[in-house]
Amino acid sequence: MPDPLLSVHDFSIVYDVDPPVEAVKNVTLELQRGEILGLAGESGCGKTTLAYGLQRLLRAPAVITSGSVTFHDASGVDIDVNALDIEEMRRFRWDKISMVFQGAMNALNPVTTIGAQLDDVFQVHRPDLNRRERRAACEELLELVAVGRERIRSYPHELSGGMRQRVMIAMALALRPQLMVMDEPTTALDVLVQREILRQISQLRHEFGFSVIFITHDLPLLLEISDRIAVMRNGEIIELAPARELWEQPQHEYTKTLLASFPRLTGERGVLVR
Amino acid sequence: MKIPVRFIASRSAFYLFTAFAAITINFFLPRMMAGDPVTAYMQRNAGQITPEAERSLRILFGLDQDSSVWEQYSDYWQLLFSGDLGRSFSNGLAPVGDVISSALPWTLGLVGIATIVSFVLGTATGALIGWRRGSKADVIVPISTFFSTVPYFWLGLIAIAVFSSTLGWFPASHAYDKGSSPEFTADFIGQVIAHGALPAITIVIASLGGWILGMRNMMLTVLDEDYITVAQAKGMPNRRVLWNYAARNAMLPQLSSFALSIGFIVGGTIVMEMVFSYPGIGKLLLDATTAKDYPLMQGVFLIITMAVLCANILADVAYAILDPRTRQTEA
Numbered sequence: 001m002p003d004p005l006l007s008v009h010d011f012s013i014v015y016d017v018d019p020p021v022e023a024v025k026n027v028t029l030e031l032q033r034g035e036i037l038g039l040a041g042e043s044g045c046g047k048t049t050l051a052y053g054l055q056r057l058l059r060a061p062a063v064i065t066s067g068s069v070t071f072h073d074a075s076g077v078d079i080d081v082n083a084l085d086i087e088e089m090r091r092f093r094w095d096k097i098s099m100v101f102q103g104a105m106n107a108l109n110p111v112t113t114i115g116a117q118l119d120d121v122f123q124v125h126r127p128d129l130n131r132r133e134r135r136a137a138c139e140e141l142l143e144l145v146a147v148g149r150e151r152i153r154s155y156p157h158e159l160s161g162g163m164r165q166r167v168m169i170a171m172a173l174a175l176r177p178q179l180m181v182m183d184e185p186t187t188a189l190d191v192l193v194q195r196e197i198l199r200q201i202s203q204l205r206h207e208f209g210f211s212v213i214f215i216t217h218d219l220p221l222l223l224e225i226s227d228r229i230a231v232m233r234n235g236e237i238i239e240l241a242p243a244r245e246l247w248e249q250p251q252h253e254y255t256k257t258l259l260a261s262f263p264r265l266t267g268e269r270g271v272l273v274r
Numbered sequence: 275m276k277i278p279v280r281f282i283a284s285r286s287a288f289y290l291f292t293a294f295a296a297i298t299i300n301f302f303l304p305r306m307m308a309g310d311p312v313t314a315y316m317q318r319n320a321g322q323i324t325p326e327a328e329r330s331l332r333i334l335f336g337l338d339q340d341s342s343v344w345e346q347y348s349d350y351w352q353l354l355f356s357g358d359l360g361r362s363f364s365n366g367l368a369p370v371g372d373v374i375s376s377a378l379p380w381t382l383g384l385v386g387i388a389t390i391v392s393f394v395l396g397t398a399t400g401a402l403i404g405w406r407r408g409s410k411a412d413v414i415v416p417i418s419t420f421f422s423t424v425p426y427f428w429l430g431l432i433a434i435a436v437f438s439s440t441l442g443w444f445p446a447s448h449a450y451d452k453g454s455s456p457e458f459t460a461d462f463i464g465q466v467i468a469h470g471a472l473p474a475i476t477i478v479i480a481s482l483g484g485w486i487l488g489m490r491n492m493m494l495t496v497l498d499e500d501y502i503t504v505a506q507a508k509g510m511p512n513r514r515v516l517w518n519y520a521a522r523n524a525m526l527p528q529l530s531s532f533a534l535s536i537g538f539i540v541g542g543t544i545v546m547e548m549v550f551s552y553p554g555i556g557k558l559l560l561d562a563t564t565a566k567d568y569p570l571m572q573g574v575f576l577i578i579t580m581a582v583l584c585a586n587i588l589a590d591v592a593y594a595i596l597d598p599r600t601r602q603t604e605a
Contacts, residue, residue, distance in 0.1 A: 057507055060408075093509035101507075106500035111523055111597050120518075121508055155598045171508070 004072055005179060005211050006031040006054075011067030013046075013053045013235075016060070023049040023062070025235040031179070036205070036212045038222030038243070040258070041232035047215045048102075050232070051181045055093055056081065071096055074178055095125055098172035100165070102184035107168055108156040114167050115152035118142075121174045141170040145200060162193035166200070173204065181213045186221075198225060220262050223247050231255050278594070278601045285590055289583060296579040301350050303575070304568045305343070315363050334361065359576070360569035364561060370573035373558065378540075378577065380449050381547070381554030384470045385539045388477040393532050395478070396485020401521040403486065404493025415487060422483030426476070430549035433476050444472040447551035473550045477543075481535070488531065492524035499523075526597055533589025537582030 008031075013024040023046045031037050039047050052058050054069055069081040073096065084092055101107040109117055118138040122129050129137070139149035145166040147159075156164055165185060172180050182201070186194040202225065205212060214226060222229050223243050230240040231254065239252040250256045312331045316323055323331075341349075353359075359370035396418075403411045421429065438446040450456070450465040496502065497520055505519045544556035551557070555574060562570035594601050 052503075055507060057503065090509045090511060093507055095509065099504075099507045101500055101504060107504045109501040109505075109519060109523070110599060111526075113598075120505075120510065120514075124508070124510055124514070157599055168504075 002030075003033045004030045005033045005035075006072070007068075007070045008054070009068045009070075011050070011053065011069065012065045013049055013058065014063050014065050016063050023235050024053060027067070027235075027237050029230060029237060029240060031211055031213065032227075033178075034205075034209050034211055035228065036214055036226045038226035038229040039213060039215045039232060040217060040219050040222050040229060042217060045232045046235040047232055048183055049235075051099070051183055051213065051215055054081070054181070055097055055099070056089060057093075071179075091125070094121060094172075094177065095175045096177055097179045097181060098175065098177040100168050100172050100180065100182045100185045102187055108164055110156055113153050113155055114142075114159070115154075118152075118167075118171055118174060121171060125175055137174070141174055142167070144173065144204070145170040161189055162197065165189065165193075165197055169197070169201065169204070173208070176208060177210060179211045179213065181215070183215045184217075185214075187216065187218075219258050231258065281594065281601050285587075289587055293580070293583055296583070297351075297354065297576065298347075300572060300576050300579065301347060304572055307568075334367075359573040362562070362567050362570040362573075364565035364567040364570065370569050373570060374555070374573050374577055377553055377555050377558045380552060381540060381543060381556065384449075384474055384552065384554065385477060385543050385546070386536075388474040389481070389532075389535055389539055391474075392478040392481045393485055393528070393535070396482045397489045397521075397525055397528055399482075400486040400489025401493055401516065401524065404490040404497065404524070405516050405520065407494060407497075415483075415490060418483035418486050420483070421479050422481065424480070426480050426545050427549050429480055430473070430476050430546060433472055434549070437472060445469050446472075449553050473546055473552060477546060484531075485528065489521075489524060489528055492527055493520055496520050496524040522596075526593065529592055529596070530589055533585045533592075536588070537585035539585075540578050540581040 008027055008029050011024060011027045012022065015021040015023055025046075027050060029037075039050070041047050049058065049062065053062070053064055056064070058064075064082070067082075071079040071081055071092075073079055079092065079096070081089075081092065108114065115135075115138055118141060119134050122134040122137055126134075135152075138152060142149050142151055147163055147166050147170065151159070151163075151167075156167075159167065165188075169185075185201075186197055189197065198221075201212070214222065216222060219229075223246070226243050228240065228242050229246050230237045231246075231252065232238070233254050239246065239250065239255050241251070246255065247259070250259060312328065315331065316328060357371060359374070361367045362370050362373050365373050399414065403409075403414060434446050438444045445451070445468055447469075449469050450462060451469075456462065502515060502519055505515045510519070540555050543554065544560055546552065547554045547556040548560060555577065559571065559574045559578075561567075562574060
């Protein structure tokens with residue numbers, strides 16, 4: 001029985017420059033509770049714009065021209081994201097939907113400790129916690145992602161890329177959101193660290209039951225971790241299917257091309273050679 | 275916070291060496307110039323000085339003995355540590371230290387306050403303009419830059435012509451009313467404020483543009499950083515993103531310019547003190563130069579050098595506190 005968490009209907013985003021760029025065109029998709037939805041596509045196809053648009057994080061000249069985003073909260077209330085005012089939007093962000101960004105190197109503020117940056121989230125969203133409770137929560141988060149509580153006073157430049165990305169994941173977990181949007185979280189990392197981070201994400205997901213929208217151009221990776229995969233091209237979702245189905249019977253030509261473009265270890269062309 | 279011993283030690287060594295070099299240059303500089311101070315003094319007071327007076331002057335300035343440069347150099351250091359900077363001709367042979375300490379507070383007070391006000395105001399304005407880029411607030415940038423590019427003496431003279439000669443709001447010159455002497459009374463402090471207002475305001479107006487422009491440009495760079503987007507995605511209120519994330523990081527380069535301008539407080543205000551006949555260090559240096567008063571010039575140079583050094587130390591400390599990356603020294 002379907003239990004949707006997020007419904008996106010006819011969602012379009014235009015970059016209002018000359019000539020206007022239609023970055024996202026009439027996207028409709030439904031995300032189930034606890035699901036990992038992969039969003040694949042080449043660079044510039046609108047994946048990130050779509051993800052930012054869901055939280056209204058885009059700045060001018062990007063304009064949301066049509067569509068609705070509805071968040072079906074665990075409490076049973078449906079939240080129309082586009083109807084929230086600025087203050088409600090601010091409180092919605094991170095509390096319901098958190099994000100992990102692609103550049104782990106640049107996503108942390110270089111001049112404050114990671115502890116302070118974790119603490120920030122609690123200060124703003126959980127003002128009734130006192131200093132000691134916040135500190136305990138930050139330490140617990142760092143333990144959770146295996147960075148270790150003793151790192152709480154470290155600065156980002158003192159950590160490796162993998163550790164920084166773990167800190168970002170800890171930050172994204174802070175308020176126990178129902179949805180985590182991951183925008184190429186492992187792209188800047190080598191394959192070993194990438195593997196470790198992915199294992200951690202899936203383990204945390206089992207523990208806390210959040211849904212994930214996983215954005216990447218690495219289709220084989222998505223085939224492995226996601227429940228369903230949406231393939232995007234030129235701002236449109238051209239194919240949306242369960243991972244296995246997409247792998248076994250890709251419908252769209254572009255999907256077939258994408259799948260065929262990844263080399264195998266043995267040197268044959270394509271993950272799928274038929 | 276861990277105390278970065280290595281960092282502090284290497285910086286201290288650097289500053290000690292710089293101070294040593296500056297003081298040494300300050301020693302050799304007058305010796306490279308033609309003539310000696312007594313001859314210069316004699317020329318100015320031609321015919322009024324008896325041979326006996328000349329001899330006592332020579333003894334006073336240590337020109338009677340044939341000591342080597344190295345002896346002079348070590349004497350110079352000894353005198354420097356005992357606080358003796360020599361005597362000033364143009365001020366009736368008063369000790370240079372006294373002459374400088376009577377001028378220094380005026381410059382420090384007036385220009386110091388004006389510089390700090392300008393820095394704080396300019397940086398805050400720049401942060402706001404950068405934050406709301408493309409808004410109407412952008413017109414402040416060309417206007418304030420215009421005032422910075424206008425020659426300062428012209429700005430000062432116009433200010434005097436309008437606000438003191440025509441409107442009579444402020445006194446035109448000097449640090450306090452003629453006939454009163456420095457004392458801690460409400461009346462005297464009122465005079466100081468009235469006399470200082472116009473020079474201070476003109477300094478702020480003339481320097482504001484640089485701070486605004488620098489901060490605005492830095493803000494534009496910082497606002498494109500990923501951690502700003504992260505802060506917004508984290509649901510931080512805009513004010514918090516603006517001040518705690520964007521302005522906090524954008525002001526780091528401003529800080530080094532601020533340190534430089536603190537160093538120039540002491541030496542860089544000759545024009546202002548000339549225009550407003552303000553009795554500060556700049557005017558003192560100018561008077562010393564026209565009077566060929568070498569001991570006083572040397573003293574003023576020393577103070578200026580030390581001021582620049584101290585300002586740099588302050589900036590280093592502030593930078594180290596605000597930017598953890600600079601605390602790391604190569605192992």
